[in-house]
Amino acid sequence: MHHLVPLQLNDVLEDLSTARLSSYVNFFNTTSNEELYGLYCWNDAVSSRFMRLIGIVEIILRNRFHVALSQEYWNPTLSKGSQDSNDWFLKLYRPYASYSQQNEGDKSIKKKLGPPHNQATPAKVISGMTYGFWPRVLDAQVTVTGAPVPWNILIPKIVPGHHQRAATYWGVPAHQDALFARITLVGDLRNRVAHFEPLWKFKPETEEARERGGVKPRVIQPAPTTEHEVMVRMKKSYDRTTQLLRWLSKSRAEDYMRSENHQALTWLMSLPALDHFKSLPLHREVRLGSLARNWDLKAQLRAGRFLLVTDKGERVGRYYAEPC
Numbered sequence: 001m002h003h004l005v006p007l008q009l010n011d012v013l014e015d016l017s018t019a020r021l022s023s024y025v026n027f028f029n030t031t032s033n034e035e036l037y038g039l040y041c042w043n044d045a046v047s048s049r050f051m052r053l054i055g056i057v058e059i060i061l062r063n064r065f066h067v068a069l070s071q072e073y074w075n076p077t078l079s080k081g082s083q084d085s086n087d088w089f090l091k092l093y094r095p096y097a098s099y100s101q102q103n104e105g106d107k108s109i110k111k112k113l114g115p116p117h118n119q120a121t122p123a124k125v126i127s128g129m130t131y132g133f134w135p136r137v138l139d140a141q142v143t144v145t146g147a148p149v150p151w152n153i154l155i156p157k158i159v160p161g162h163h164q165r166a167a168t169y170w171g172v173p174a175h176q177d178a179l180f181a182r183i184t185l186v187g188d189l190r191n192r193v194a195h196f197e198p199l200w201k202f203k204p205e206t207e208e209a210r211e212r213g214g215v216k217p218r219v220i221q222p223a224p225t226t227e228h229e230v231m232v233r234m235k236k237s238y239d240r241t242t243q244l245l246r247w248l249s250k251s252r253a254e255d256y257m258r259s260e261n262h263q264a265l266t267w268l269m270s271l272p273a274l275d276h277f278k279s280l281p282l283h284r285e286v287r288l289g290s291l292a293r294n295w296d297l298k299a300q301l302r303a304g305r306f307l308l309v310t311d312k313g314e315r316v317g318r319y320y321a322e323p324c
Contacts, residue, residue, distance in 0.1 A: 024036055024198070045268055047193045057244055060252060062129065070082075093106045096110065108130075152169075158248075177210040204222050242257070
């Protein structure tokens with residue numbers, strides 16, 4: 001999260017490309033190249049921190065689906081693997097059907113599974129599936145033999161931390177669609193970070209639902225047009241991501257909320273943090289020896305500045321303000 005103004009700033013901005021940076025110029029009305037670069041660094045810091053959280057969510061999400069579906073379709077005679085990790089996907093997908101009869105899920109499974117005579121293990125297949133595969137699993141309403149997929153029973157096992165546990169609740173398509181929308185929202189954030197797109201550049205906010213019968217989800221908030229609105233929307237996206245993590249694993253969510261990543265992101269998603277990055281170099285340096293003497297430290301902390309602690313010219317620590 002530590003950034004300094006490059007020695008050759010104009011060259012760096014040229015390398016990043018005018019097209020990529022134009023959205024920053026137009027939205028934030030930047031007044032200097034230093035401010036423009038600072039905003040780019042802010043987005044980089046926020047994005048990298050978001051990705052750490054999303055990585056935690058992705059791993060647990062994948063494992064929850066895999067274990068729940070493995071247990072549901074476990075057959076001690078026919079299944080390949082164990083009761084908690086087997087080839088359940090062959091009950092929902094047809095990877096070896098003719099190409100014209102395959103859906104996207106069939107193709108995704110076939111790509112990772114390999115030919116019938118040399119199939120990958122279930123664990124390898126599952127670990128290779130992209131994030132976007134998992135919400136689409138909810139579209140599988142019947143097995144390859146035509147039996148209904150009991151999502152009303154499976155979903156409480158996938159999101160055990162959700163406040164709704166009843167099968168009757170999860171049997172309602174609109175409630176399944178809301179879960180689909182939540183998982184997809186996090187996936188959209190993931191894709192934007194992975195493609196180095198501005199994380200702050202939000203589209204209009206829609207209700208957590210899916211398009212059904214040509215009816216699109218209702219827009220509930222327009223796209224942000226001010227820095228304050230960007231922060232509000234970013235915090236809402238963050239809260240929804242951490243809530244999804246809590247649904248998947250309460251214990252993992254509790255650990256995360258005590259983490260340095262959460263503390264850093266909470267600061268980064270604030271207007272003071274944005275102002276700091278606009279005015280690169282955004283830190284003040286404090287020598288380690290001065291900490292004991294309290295020289296200048298109190299004033300720097302009271303000002304809420306980002307501090308870089310050095311010892312004999314080497315960086316040994318950093319401090320960023322607790323958000324108000």
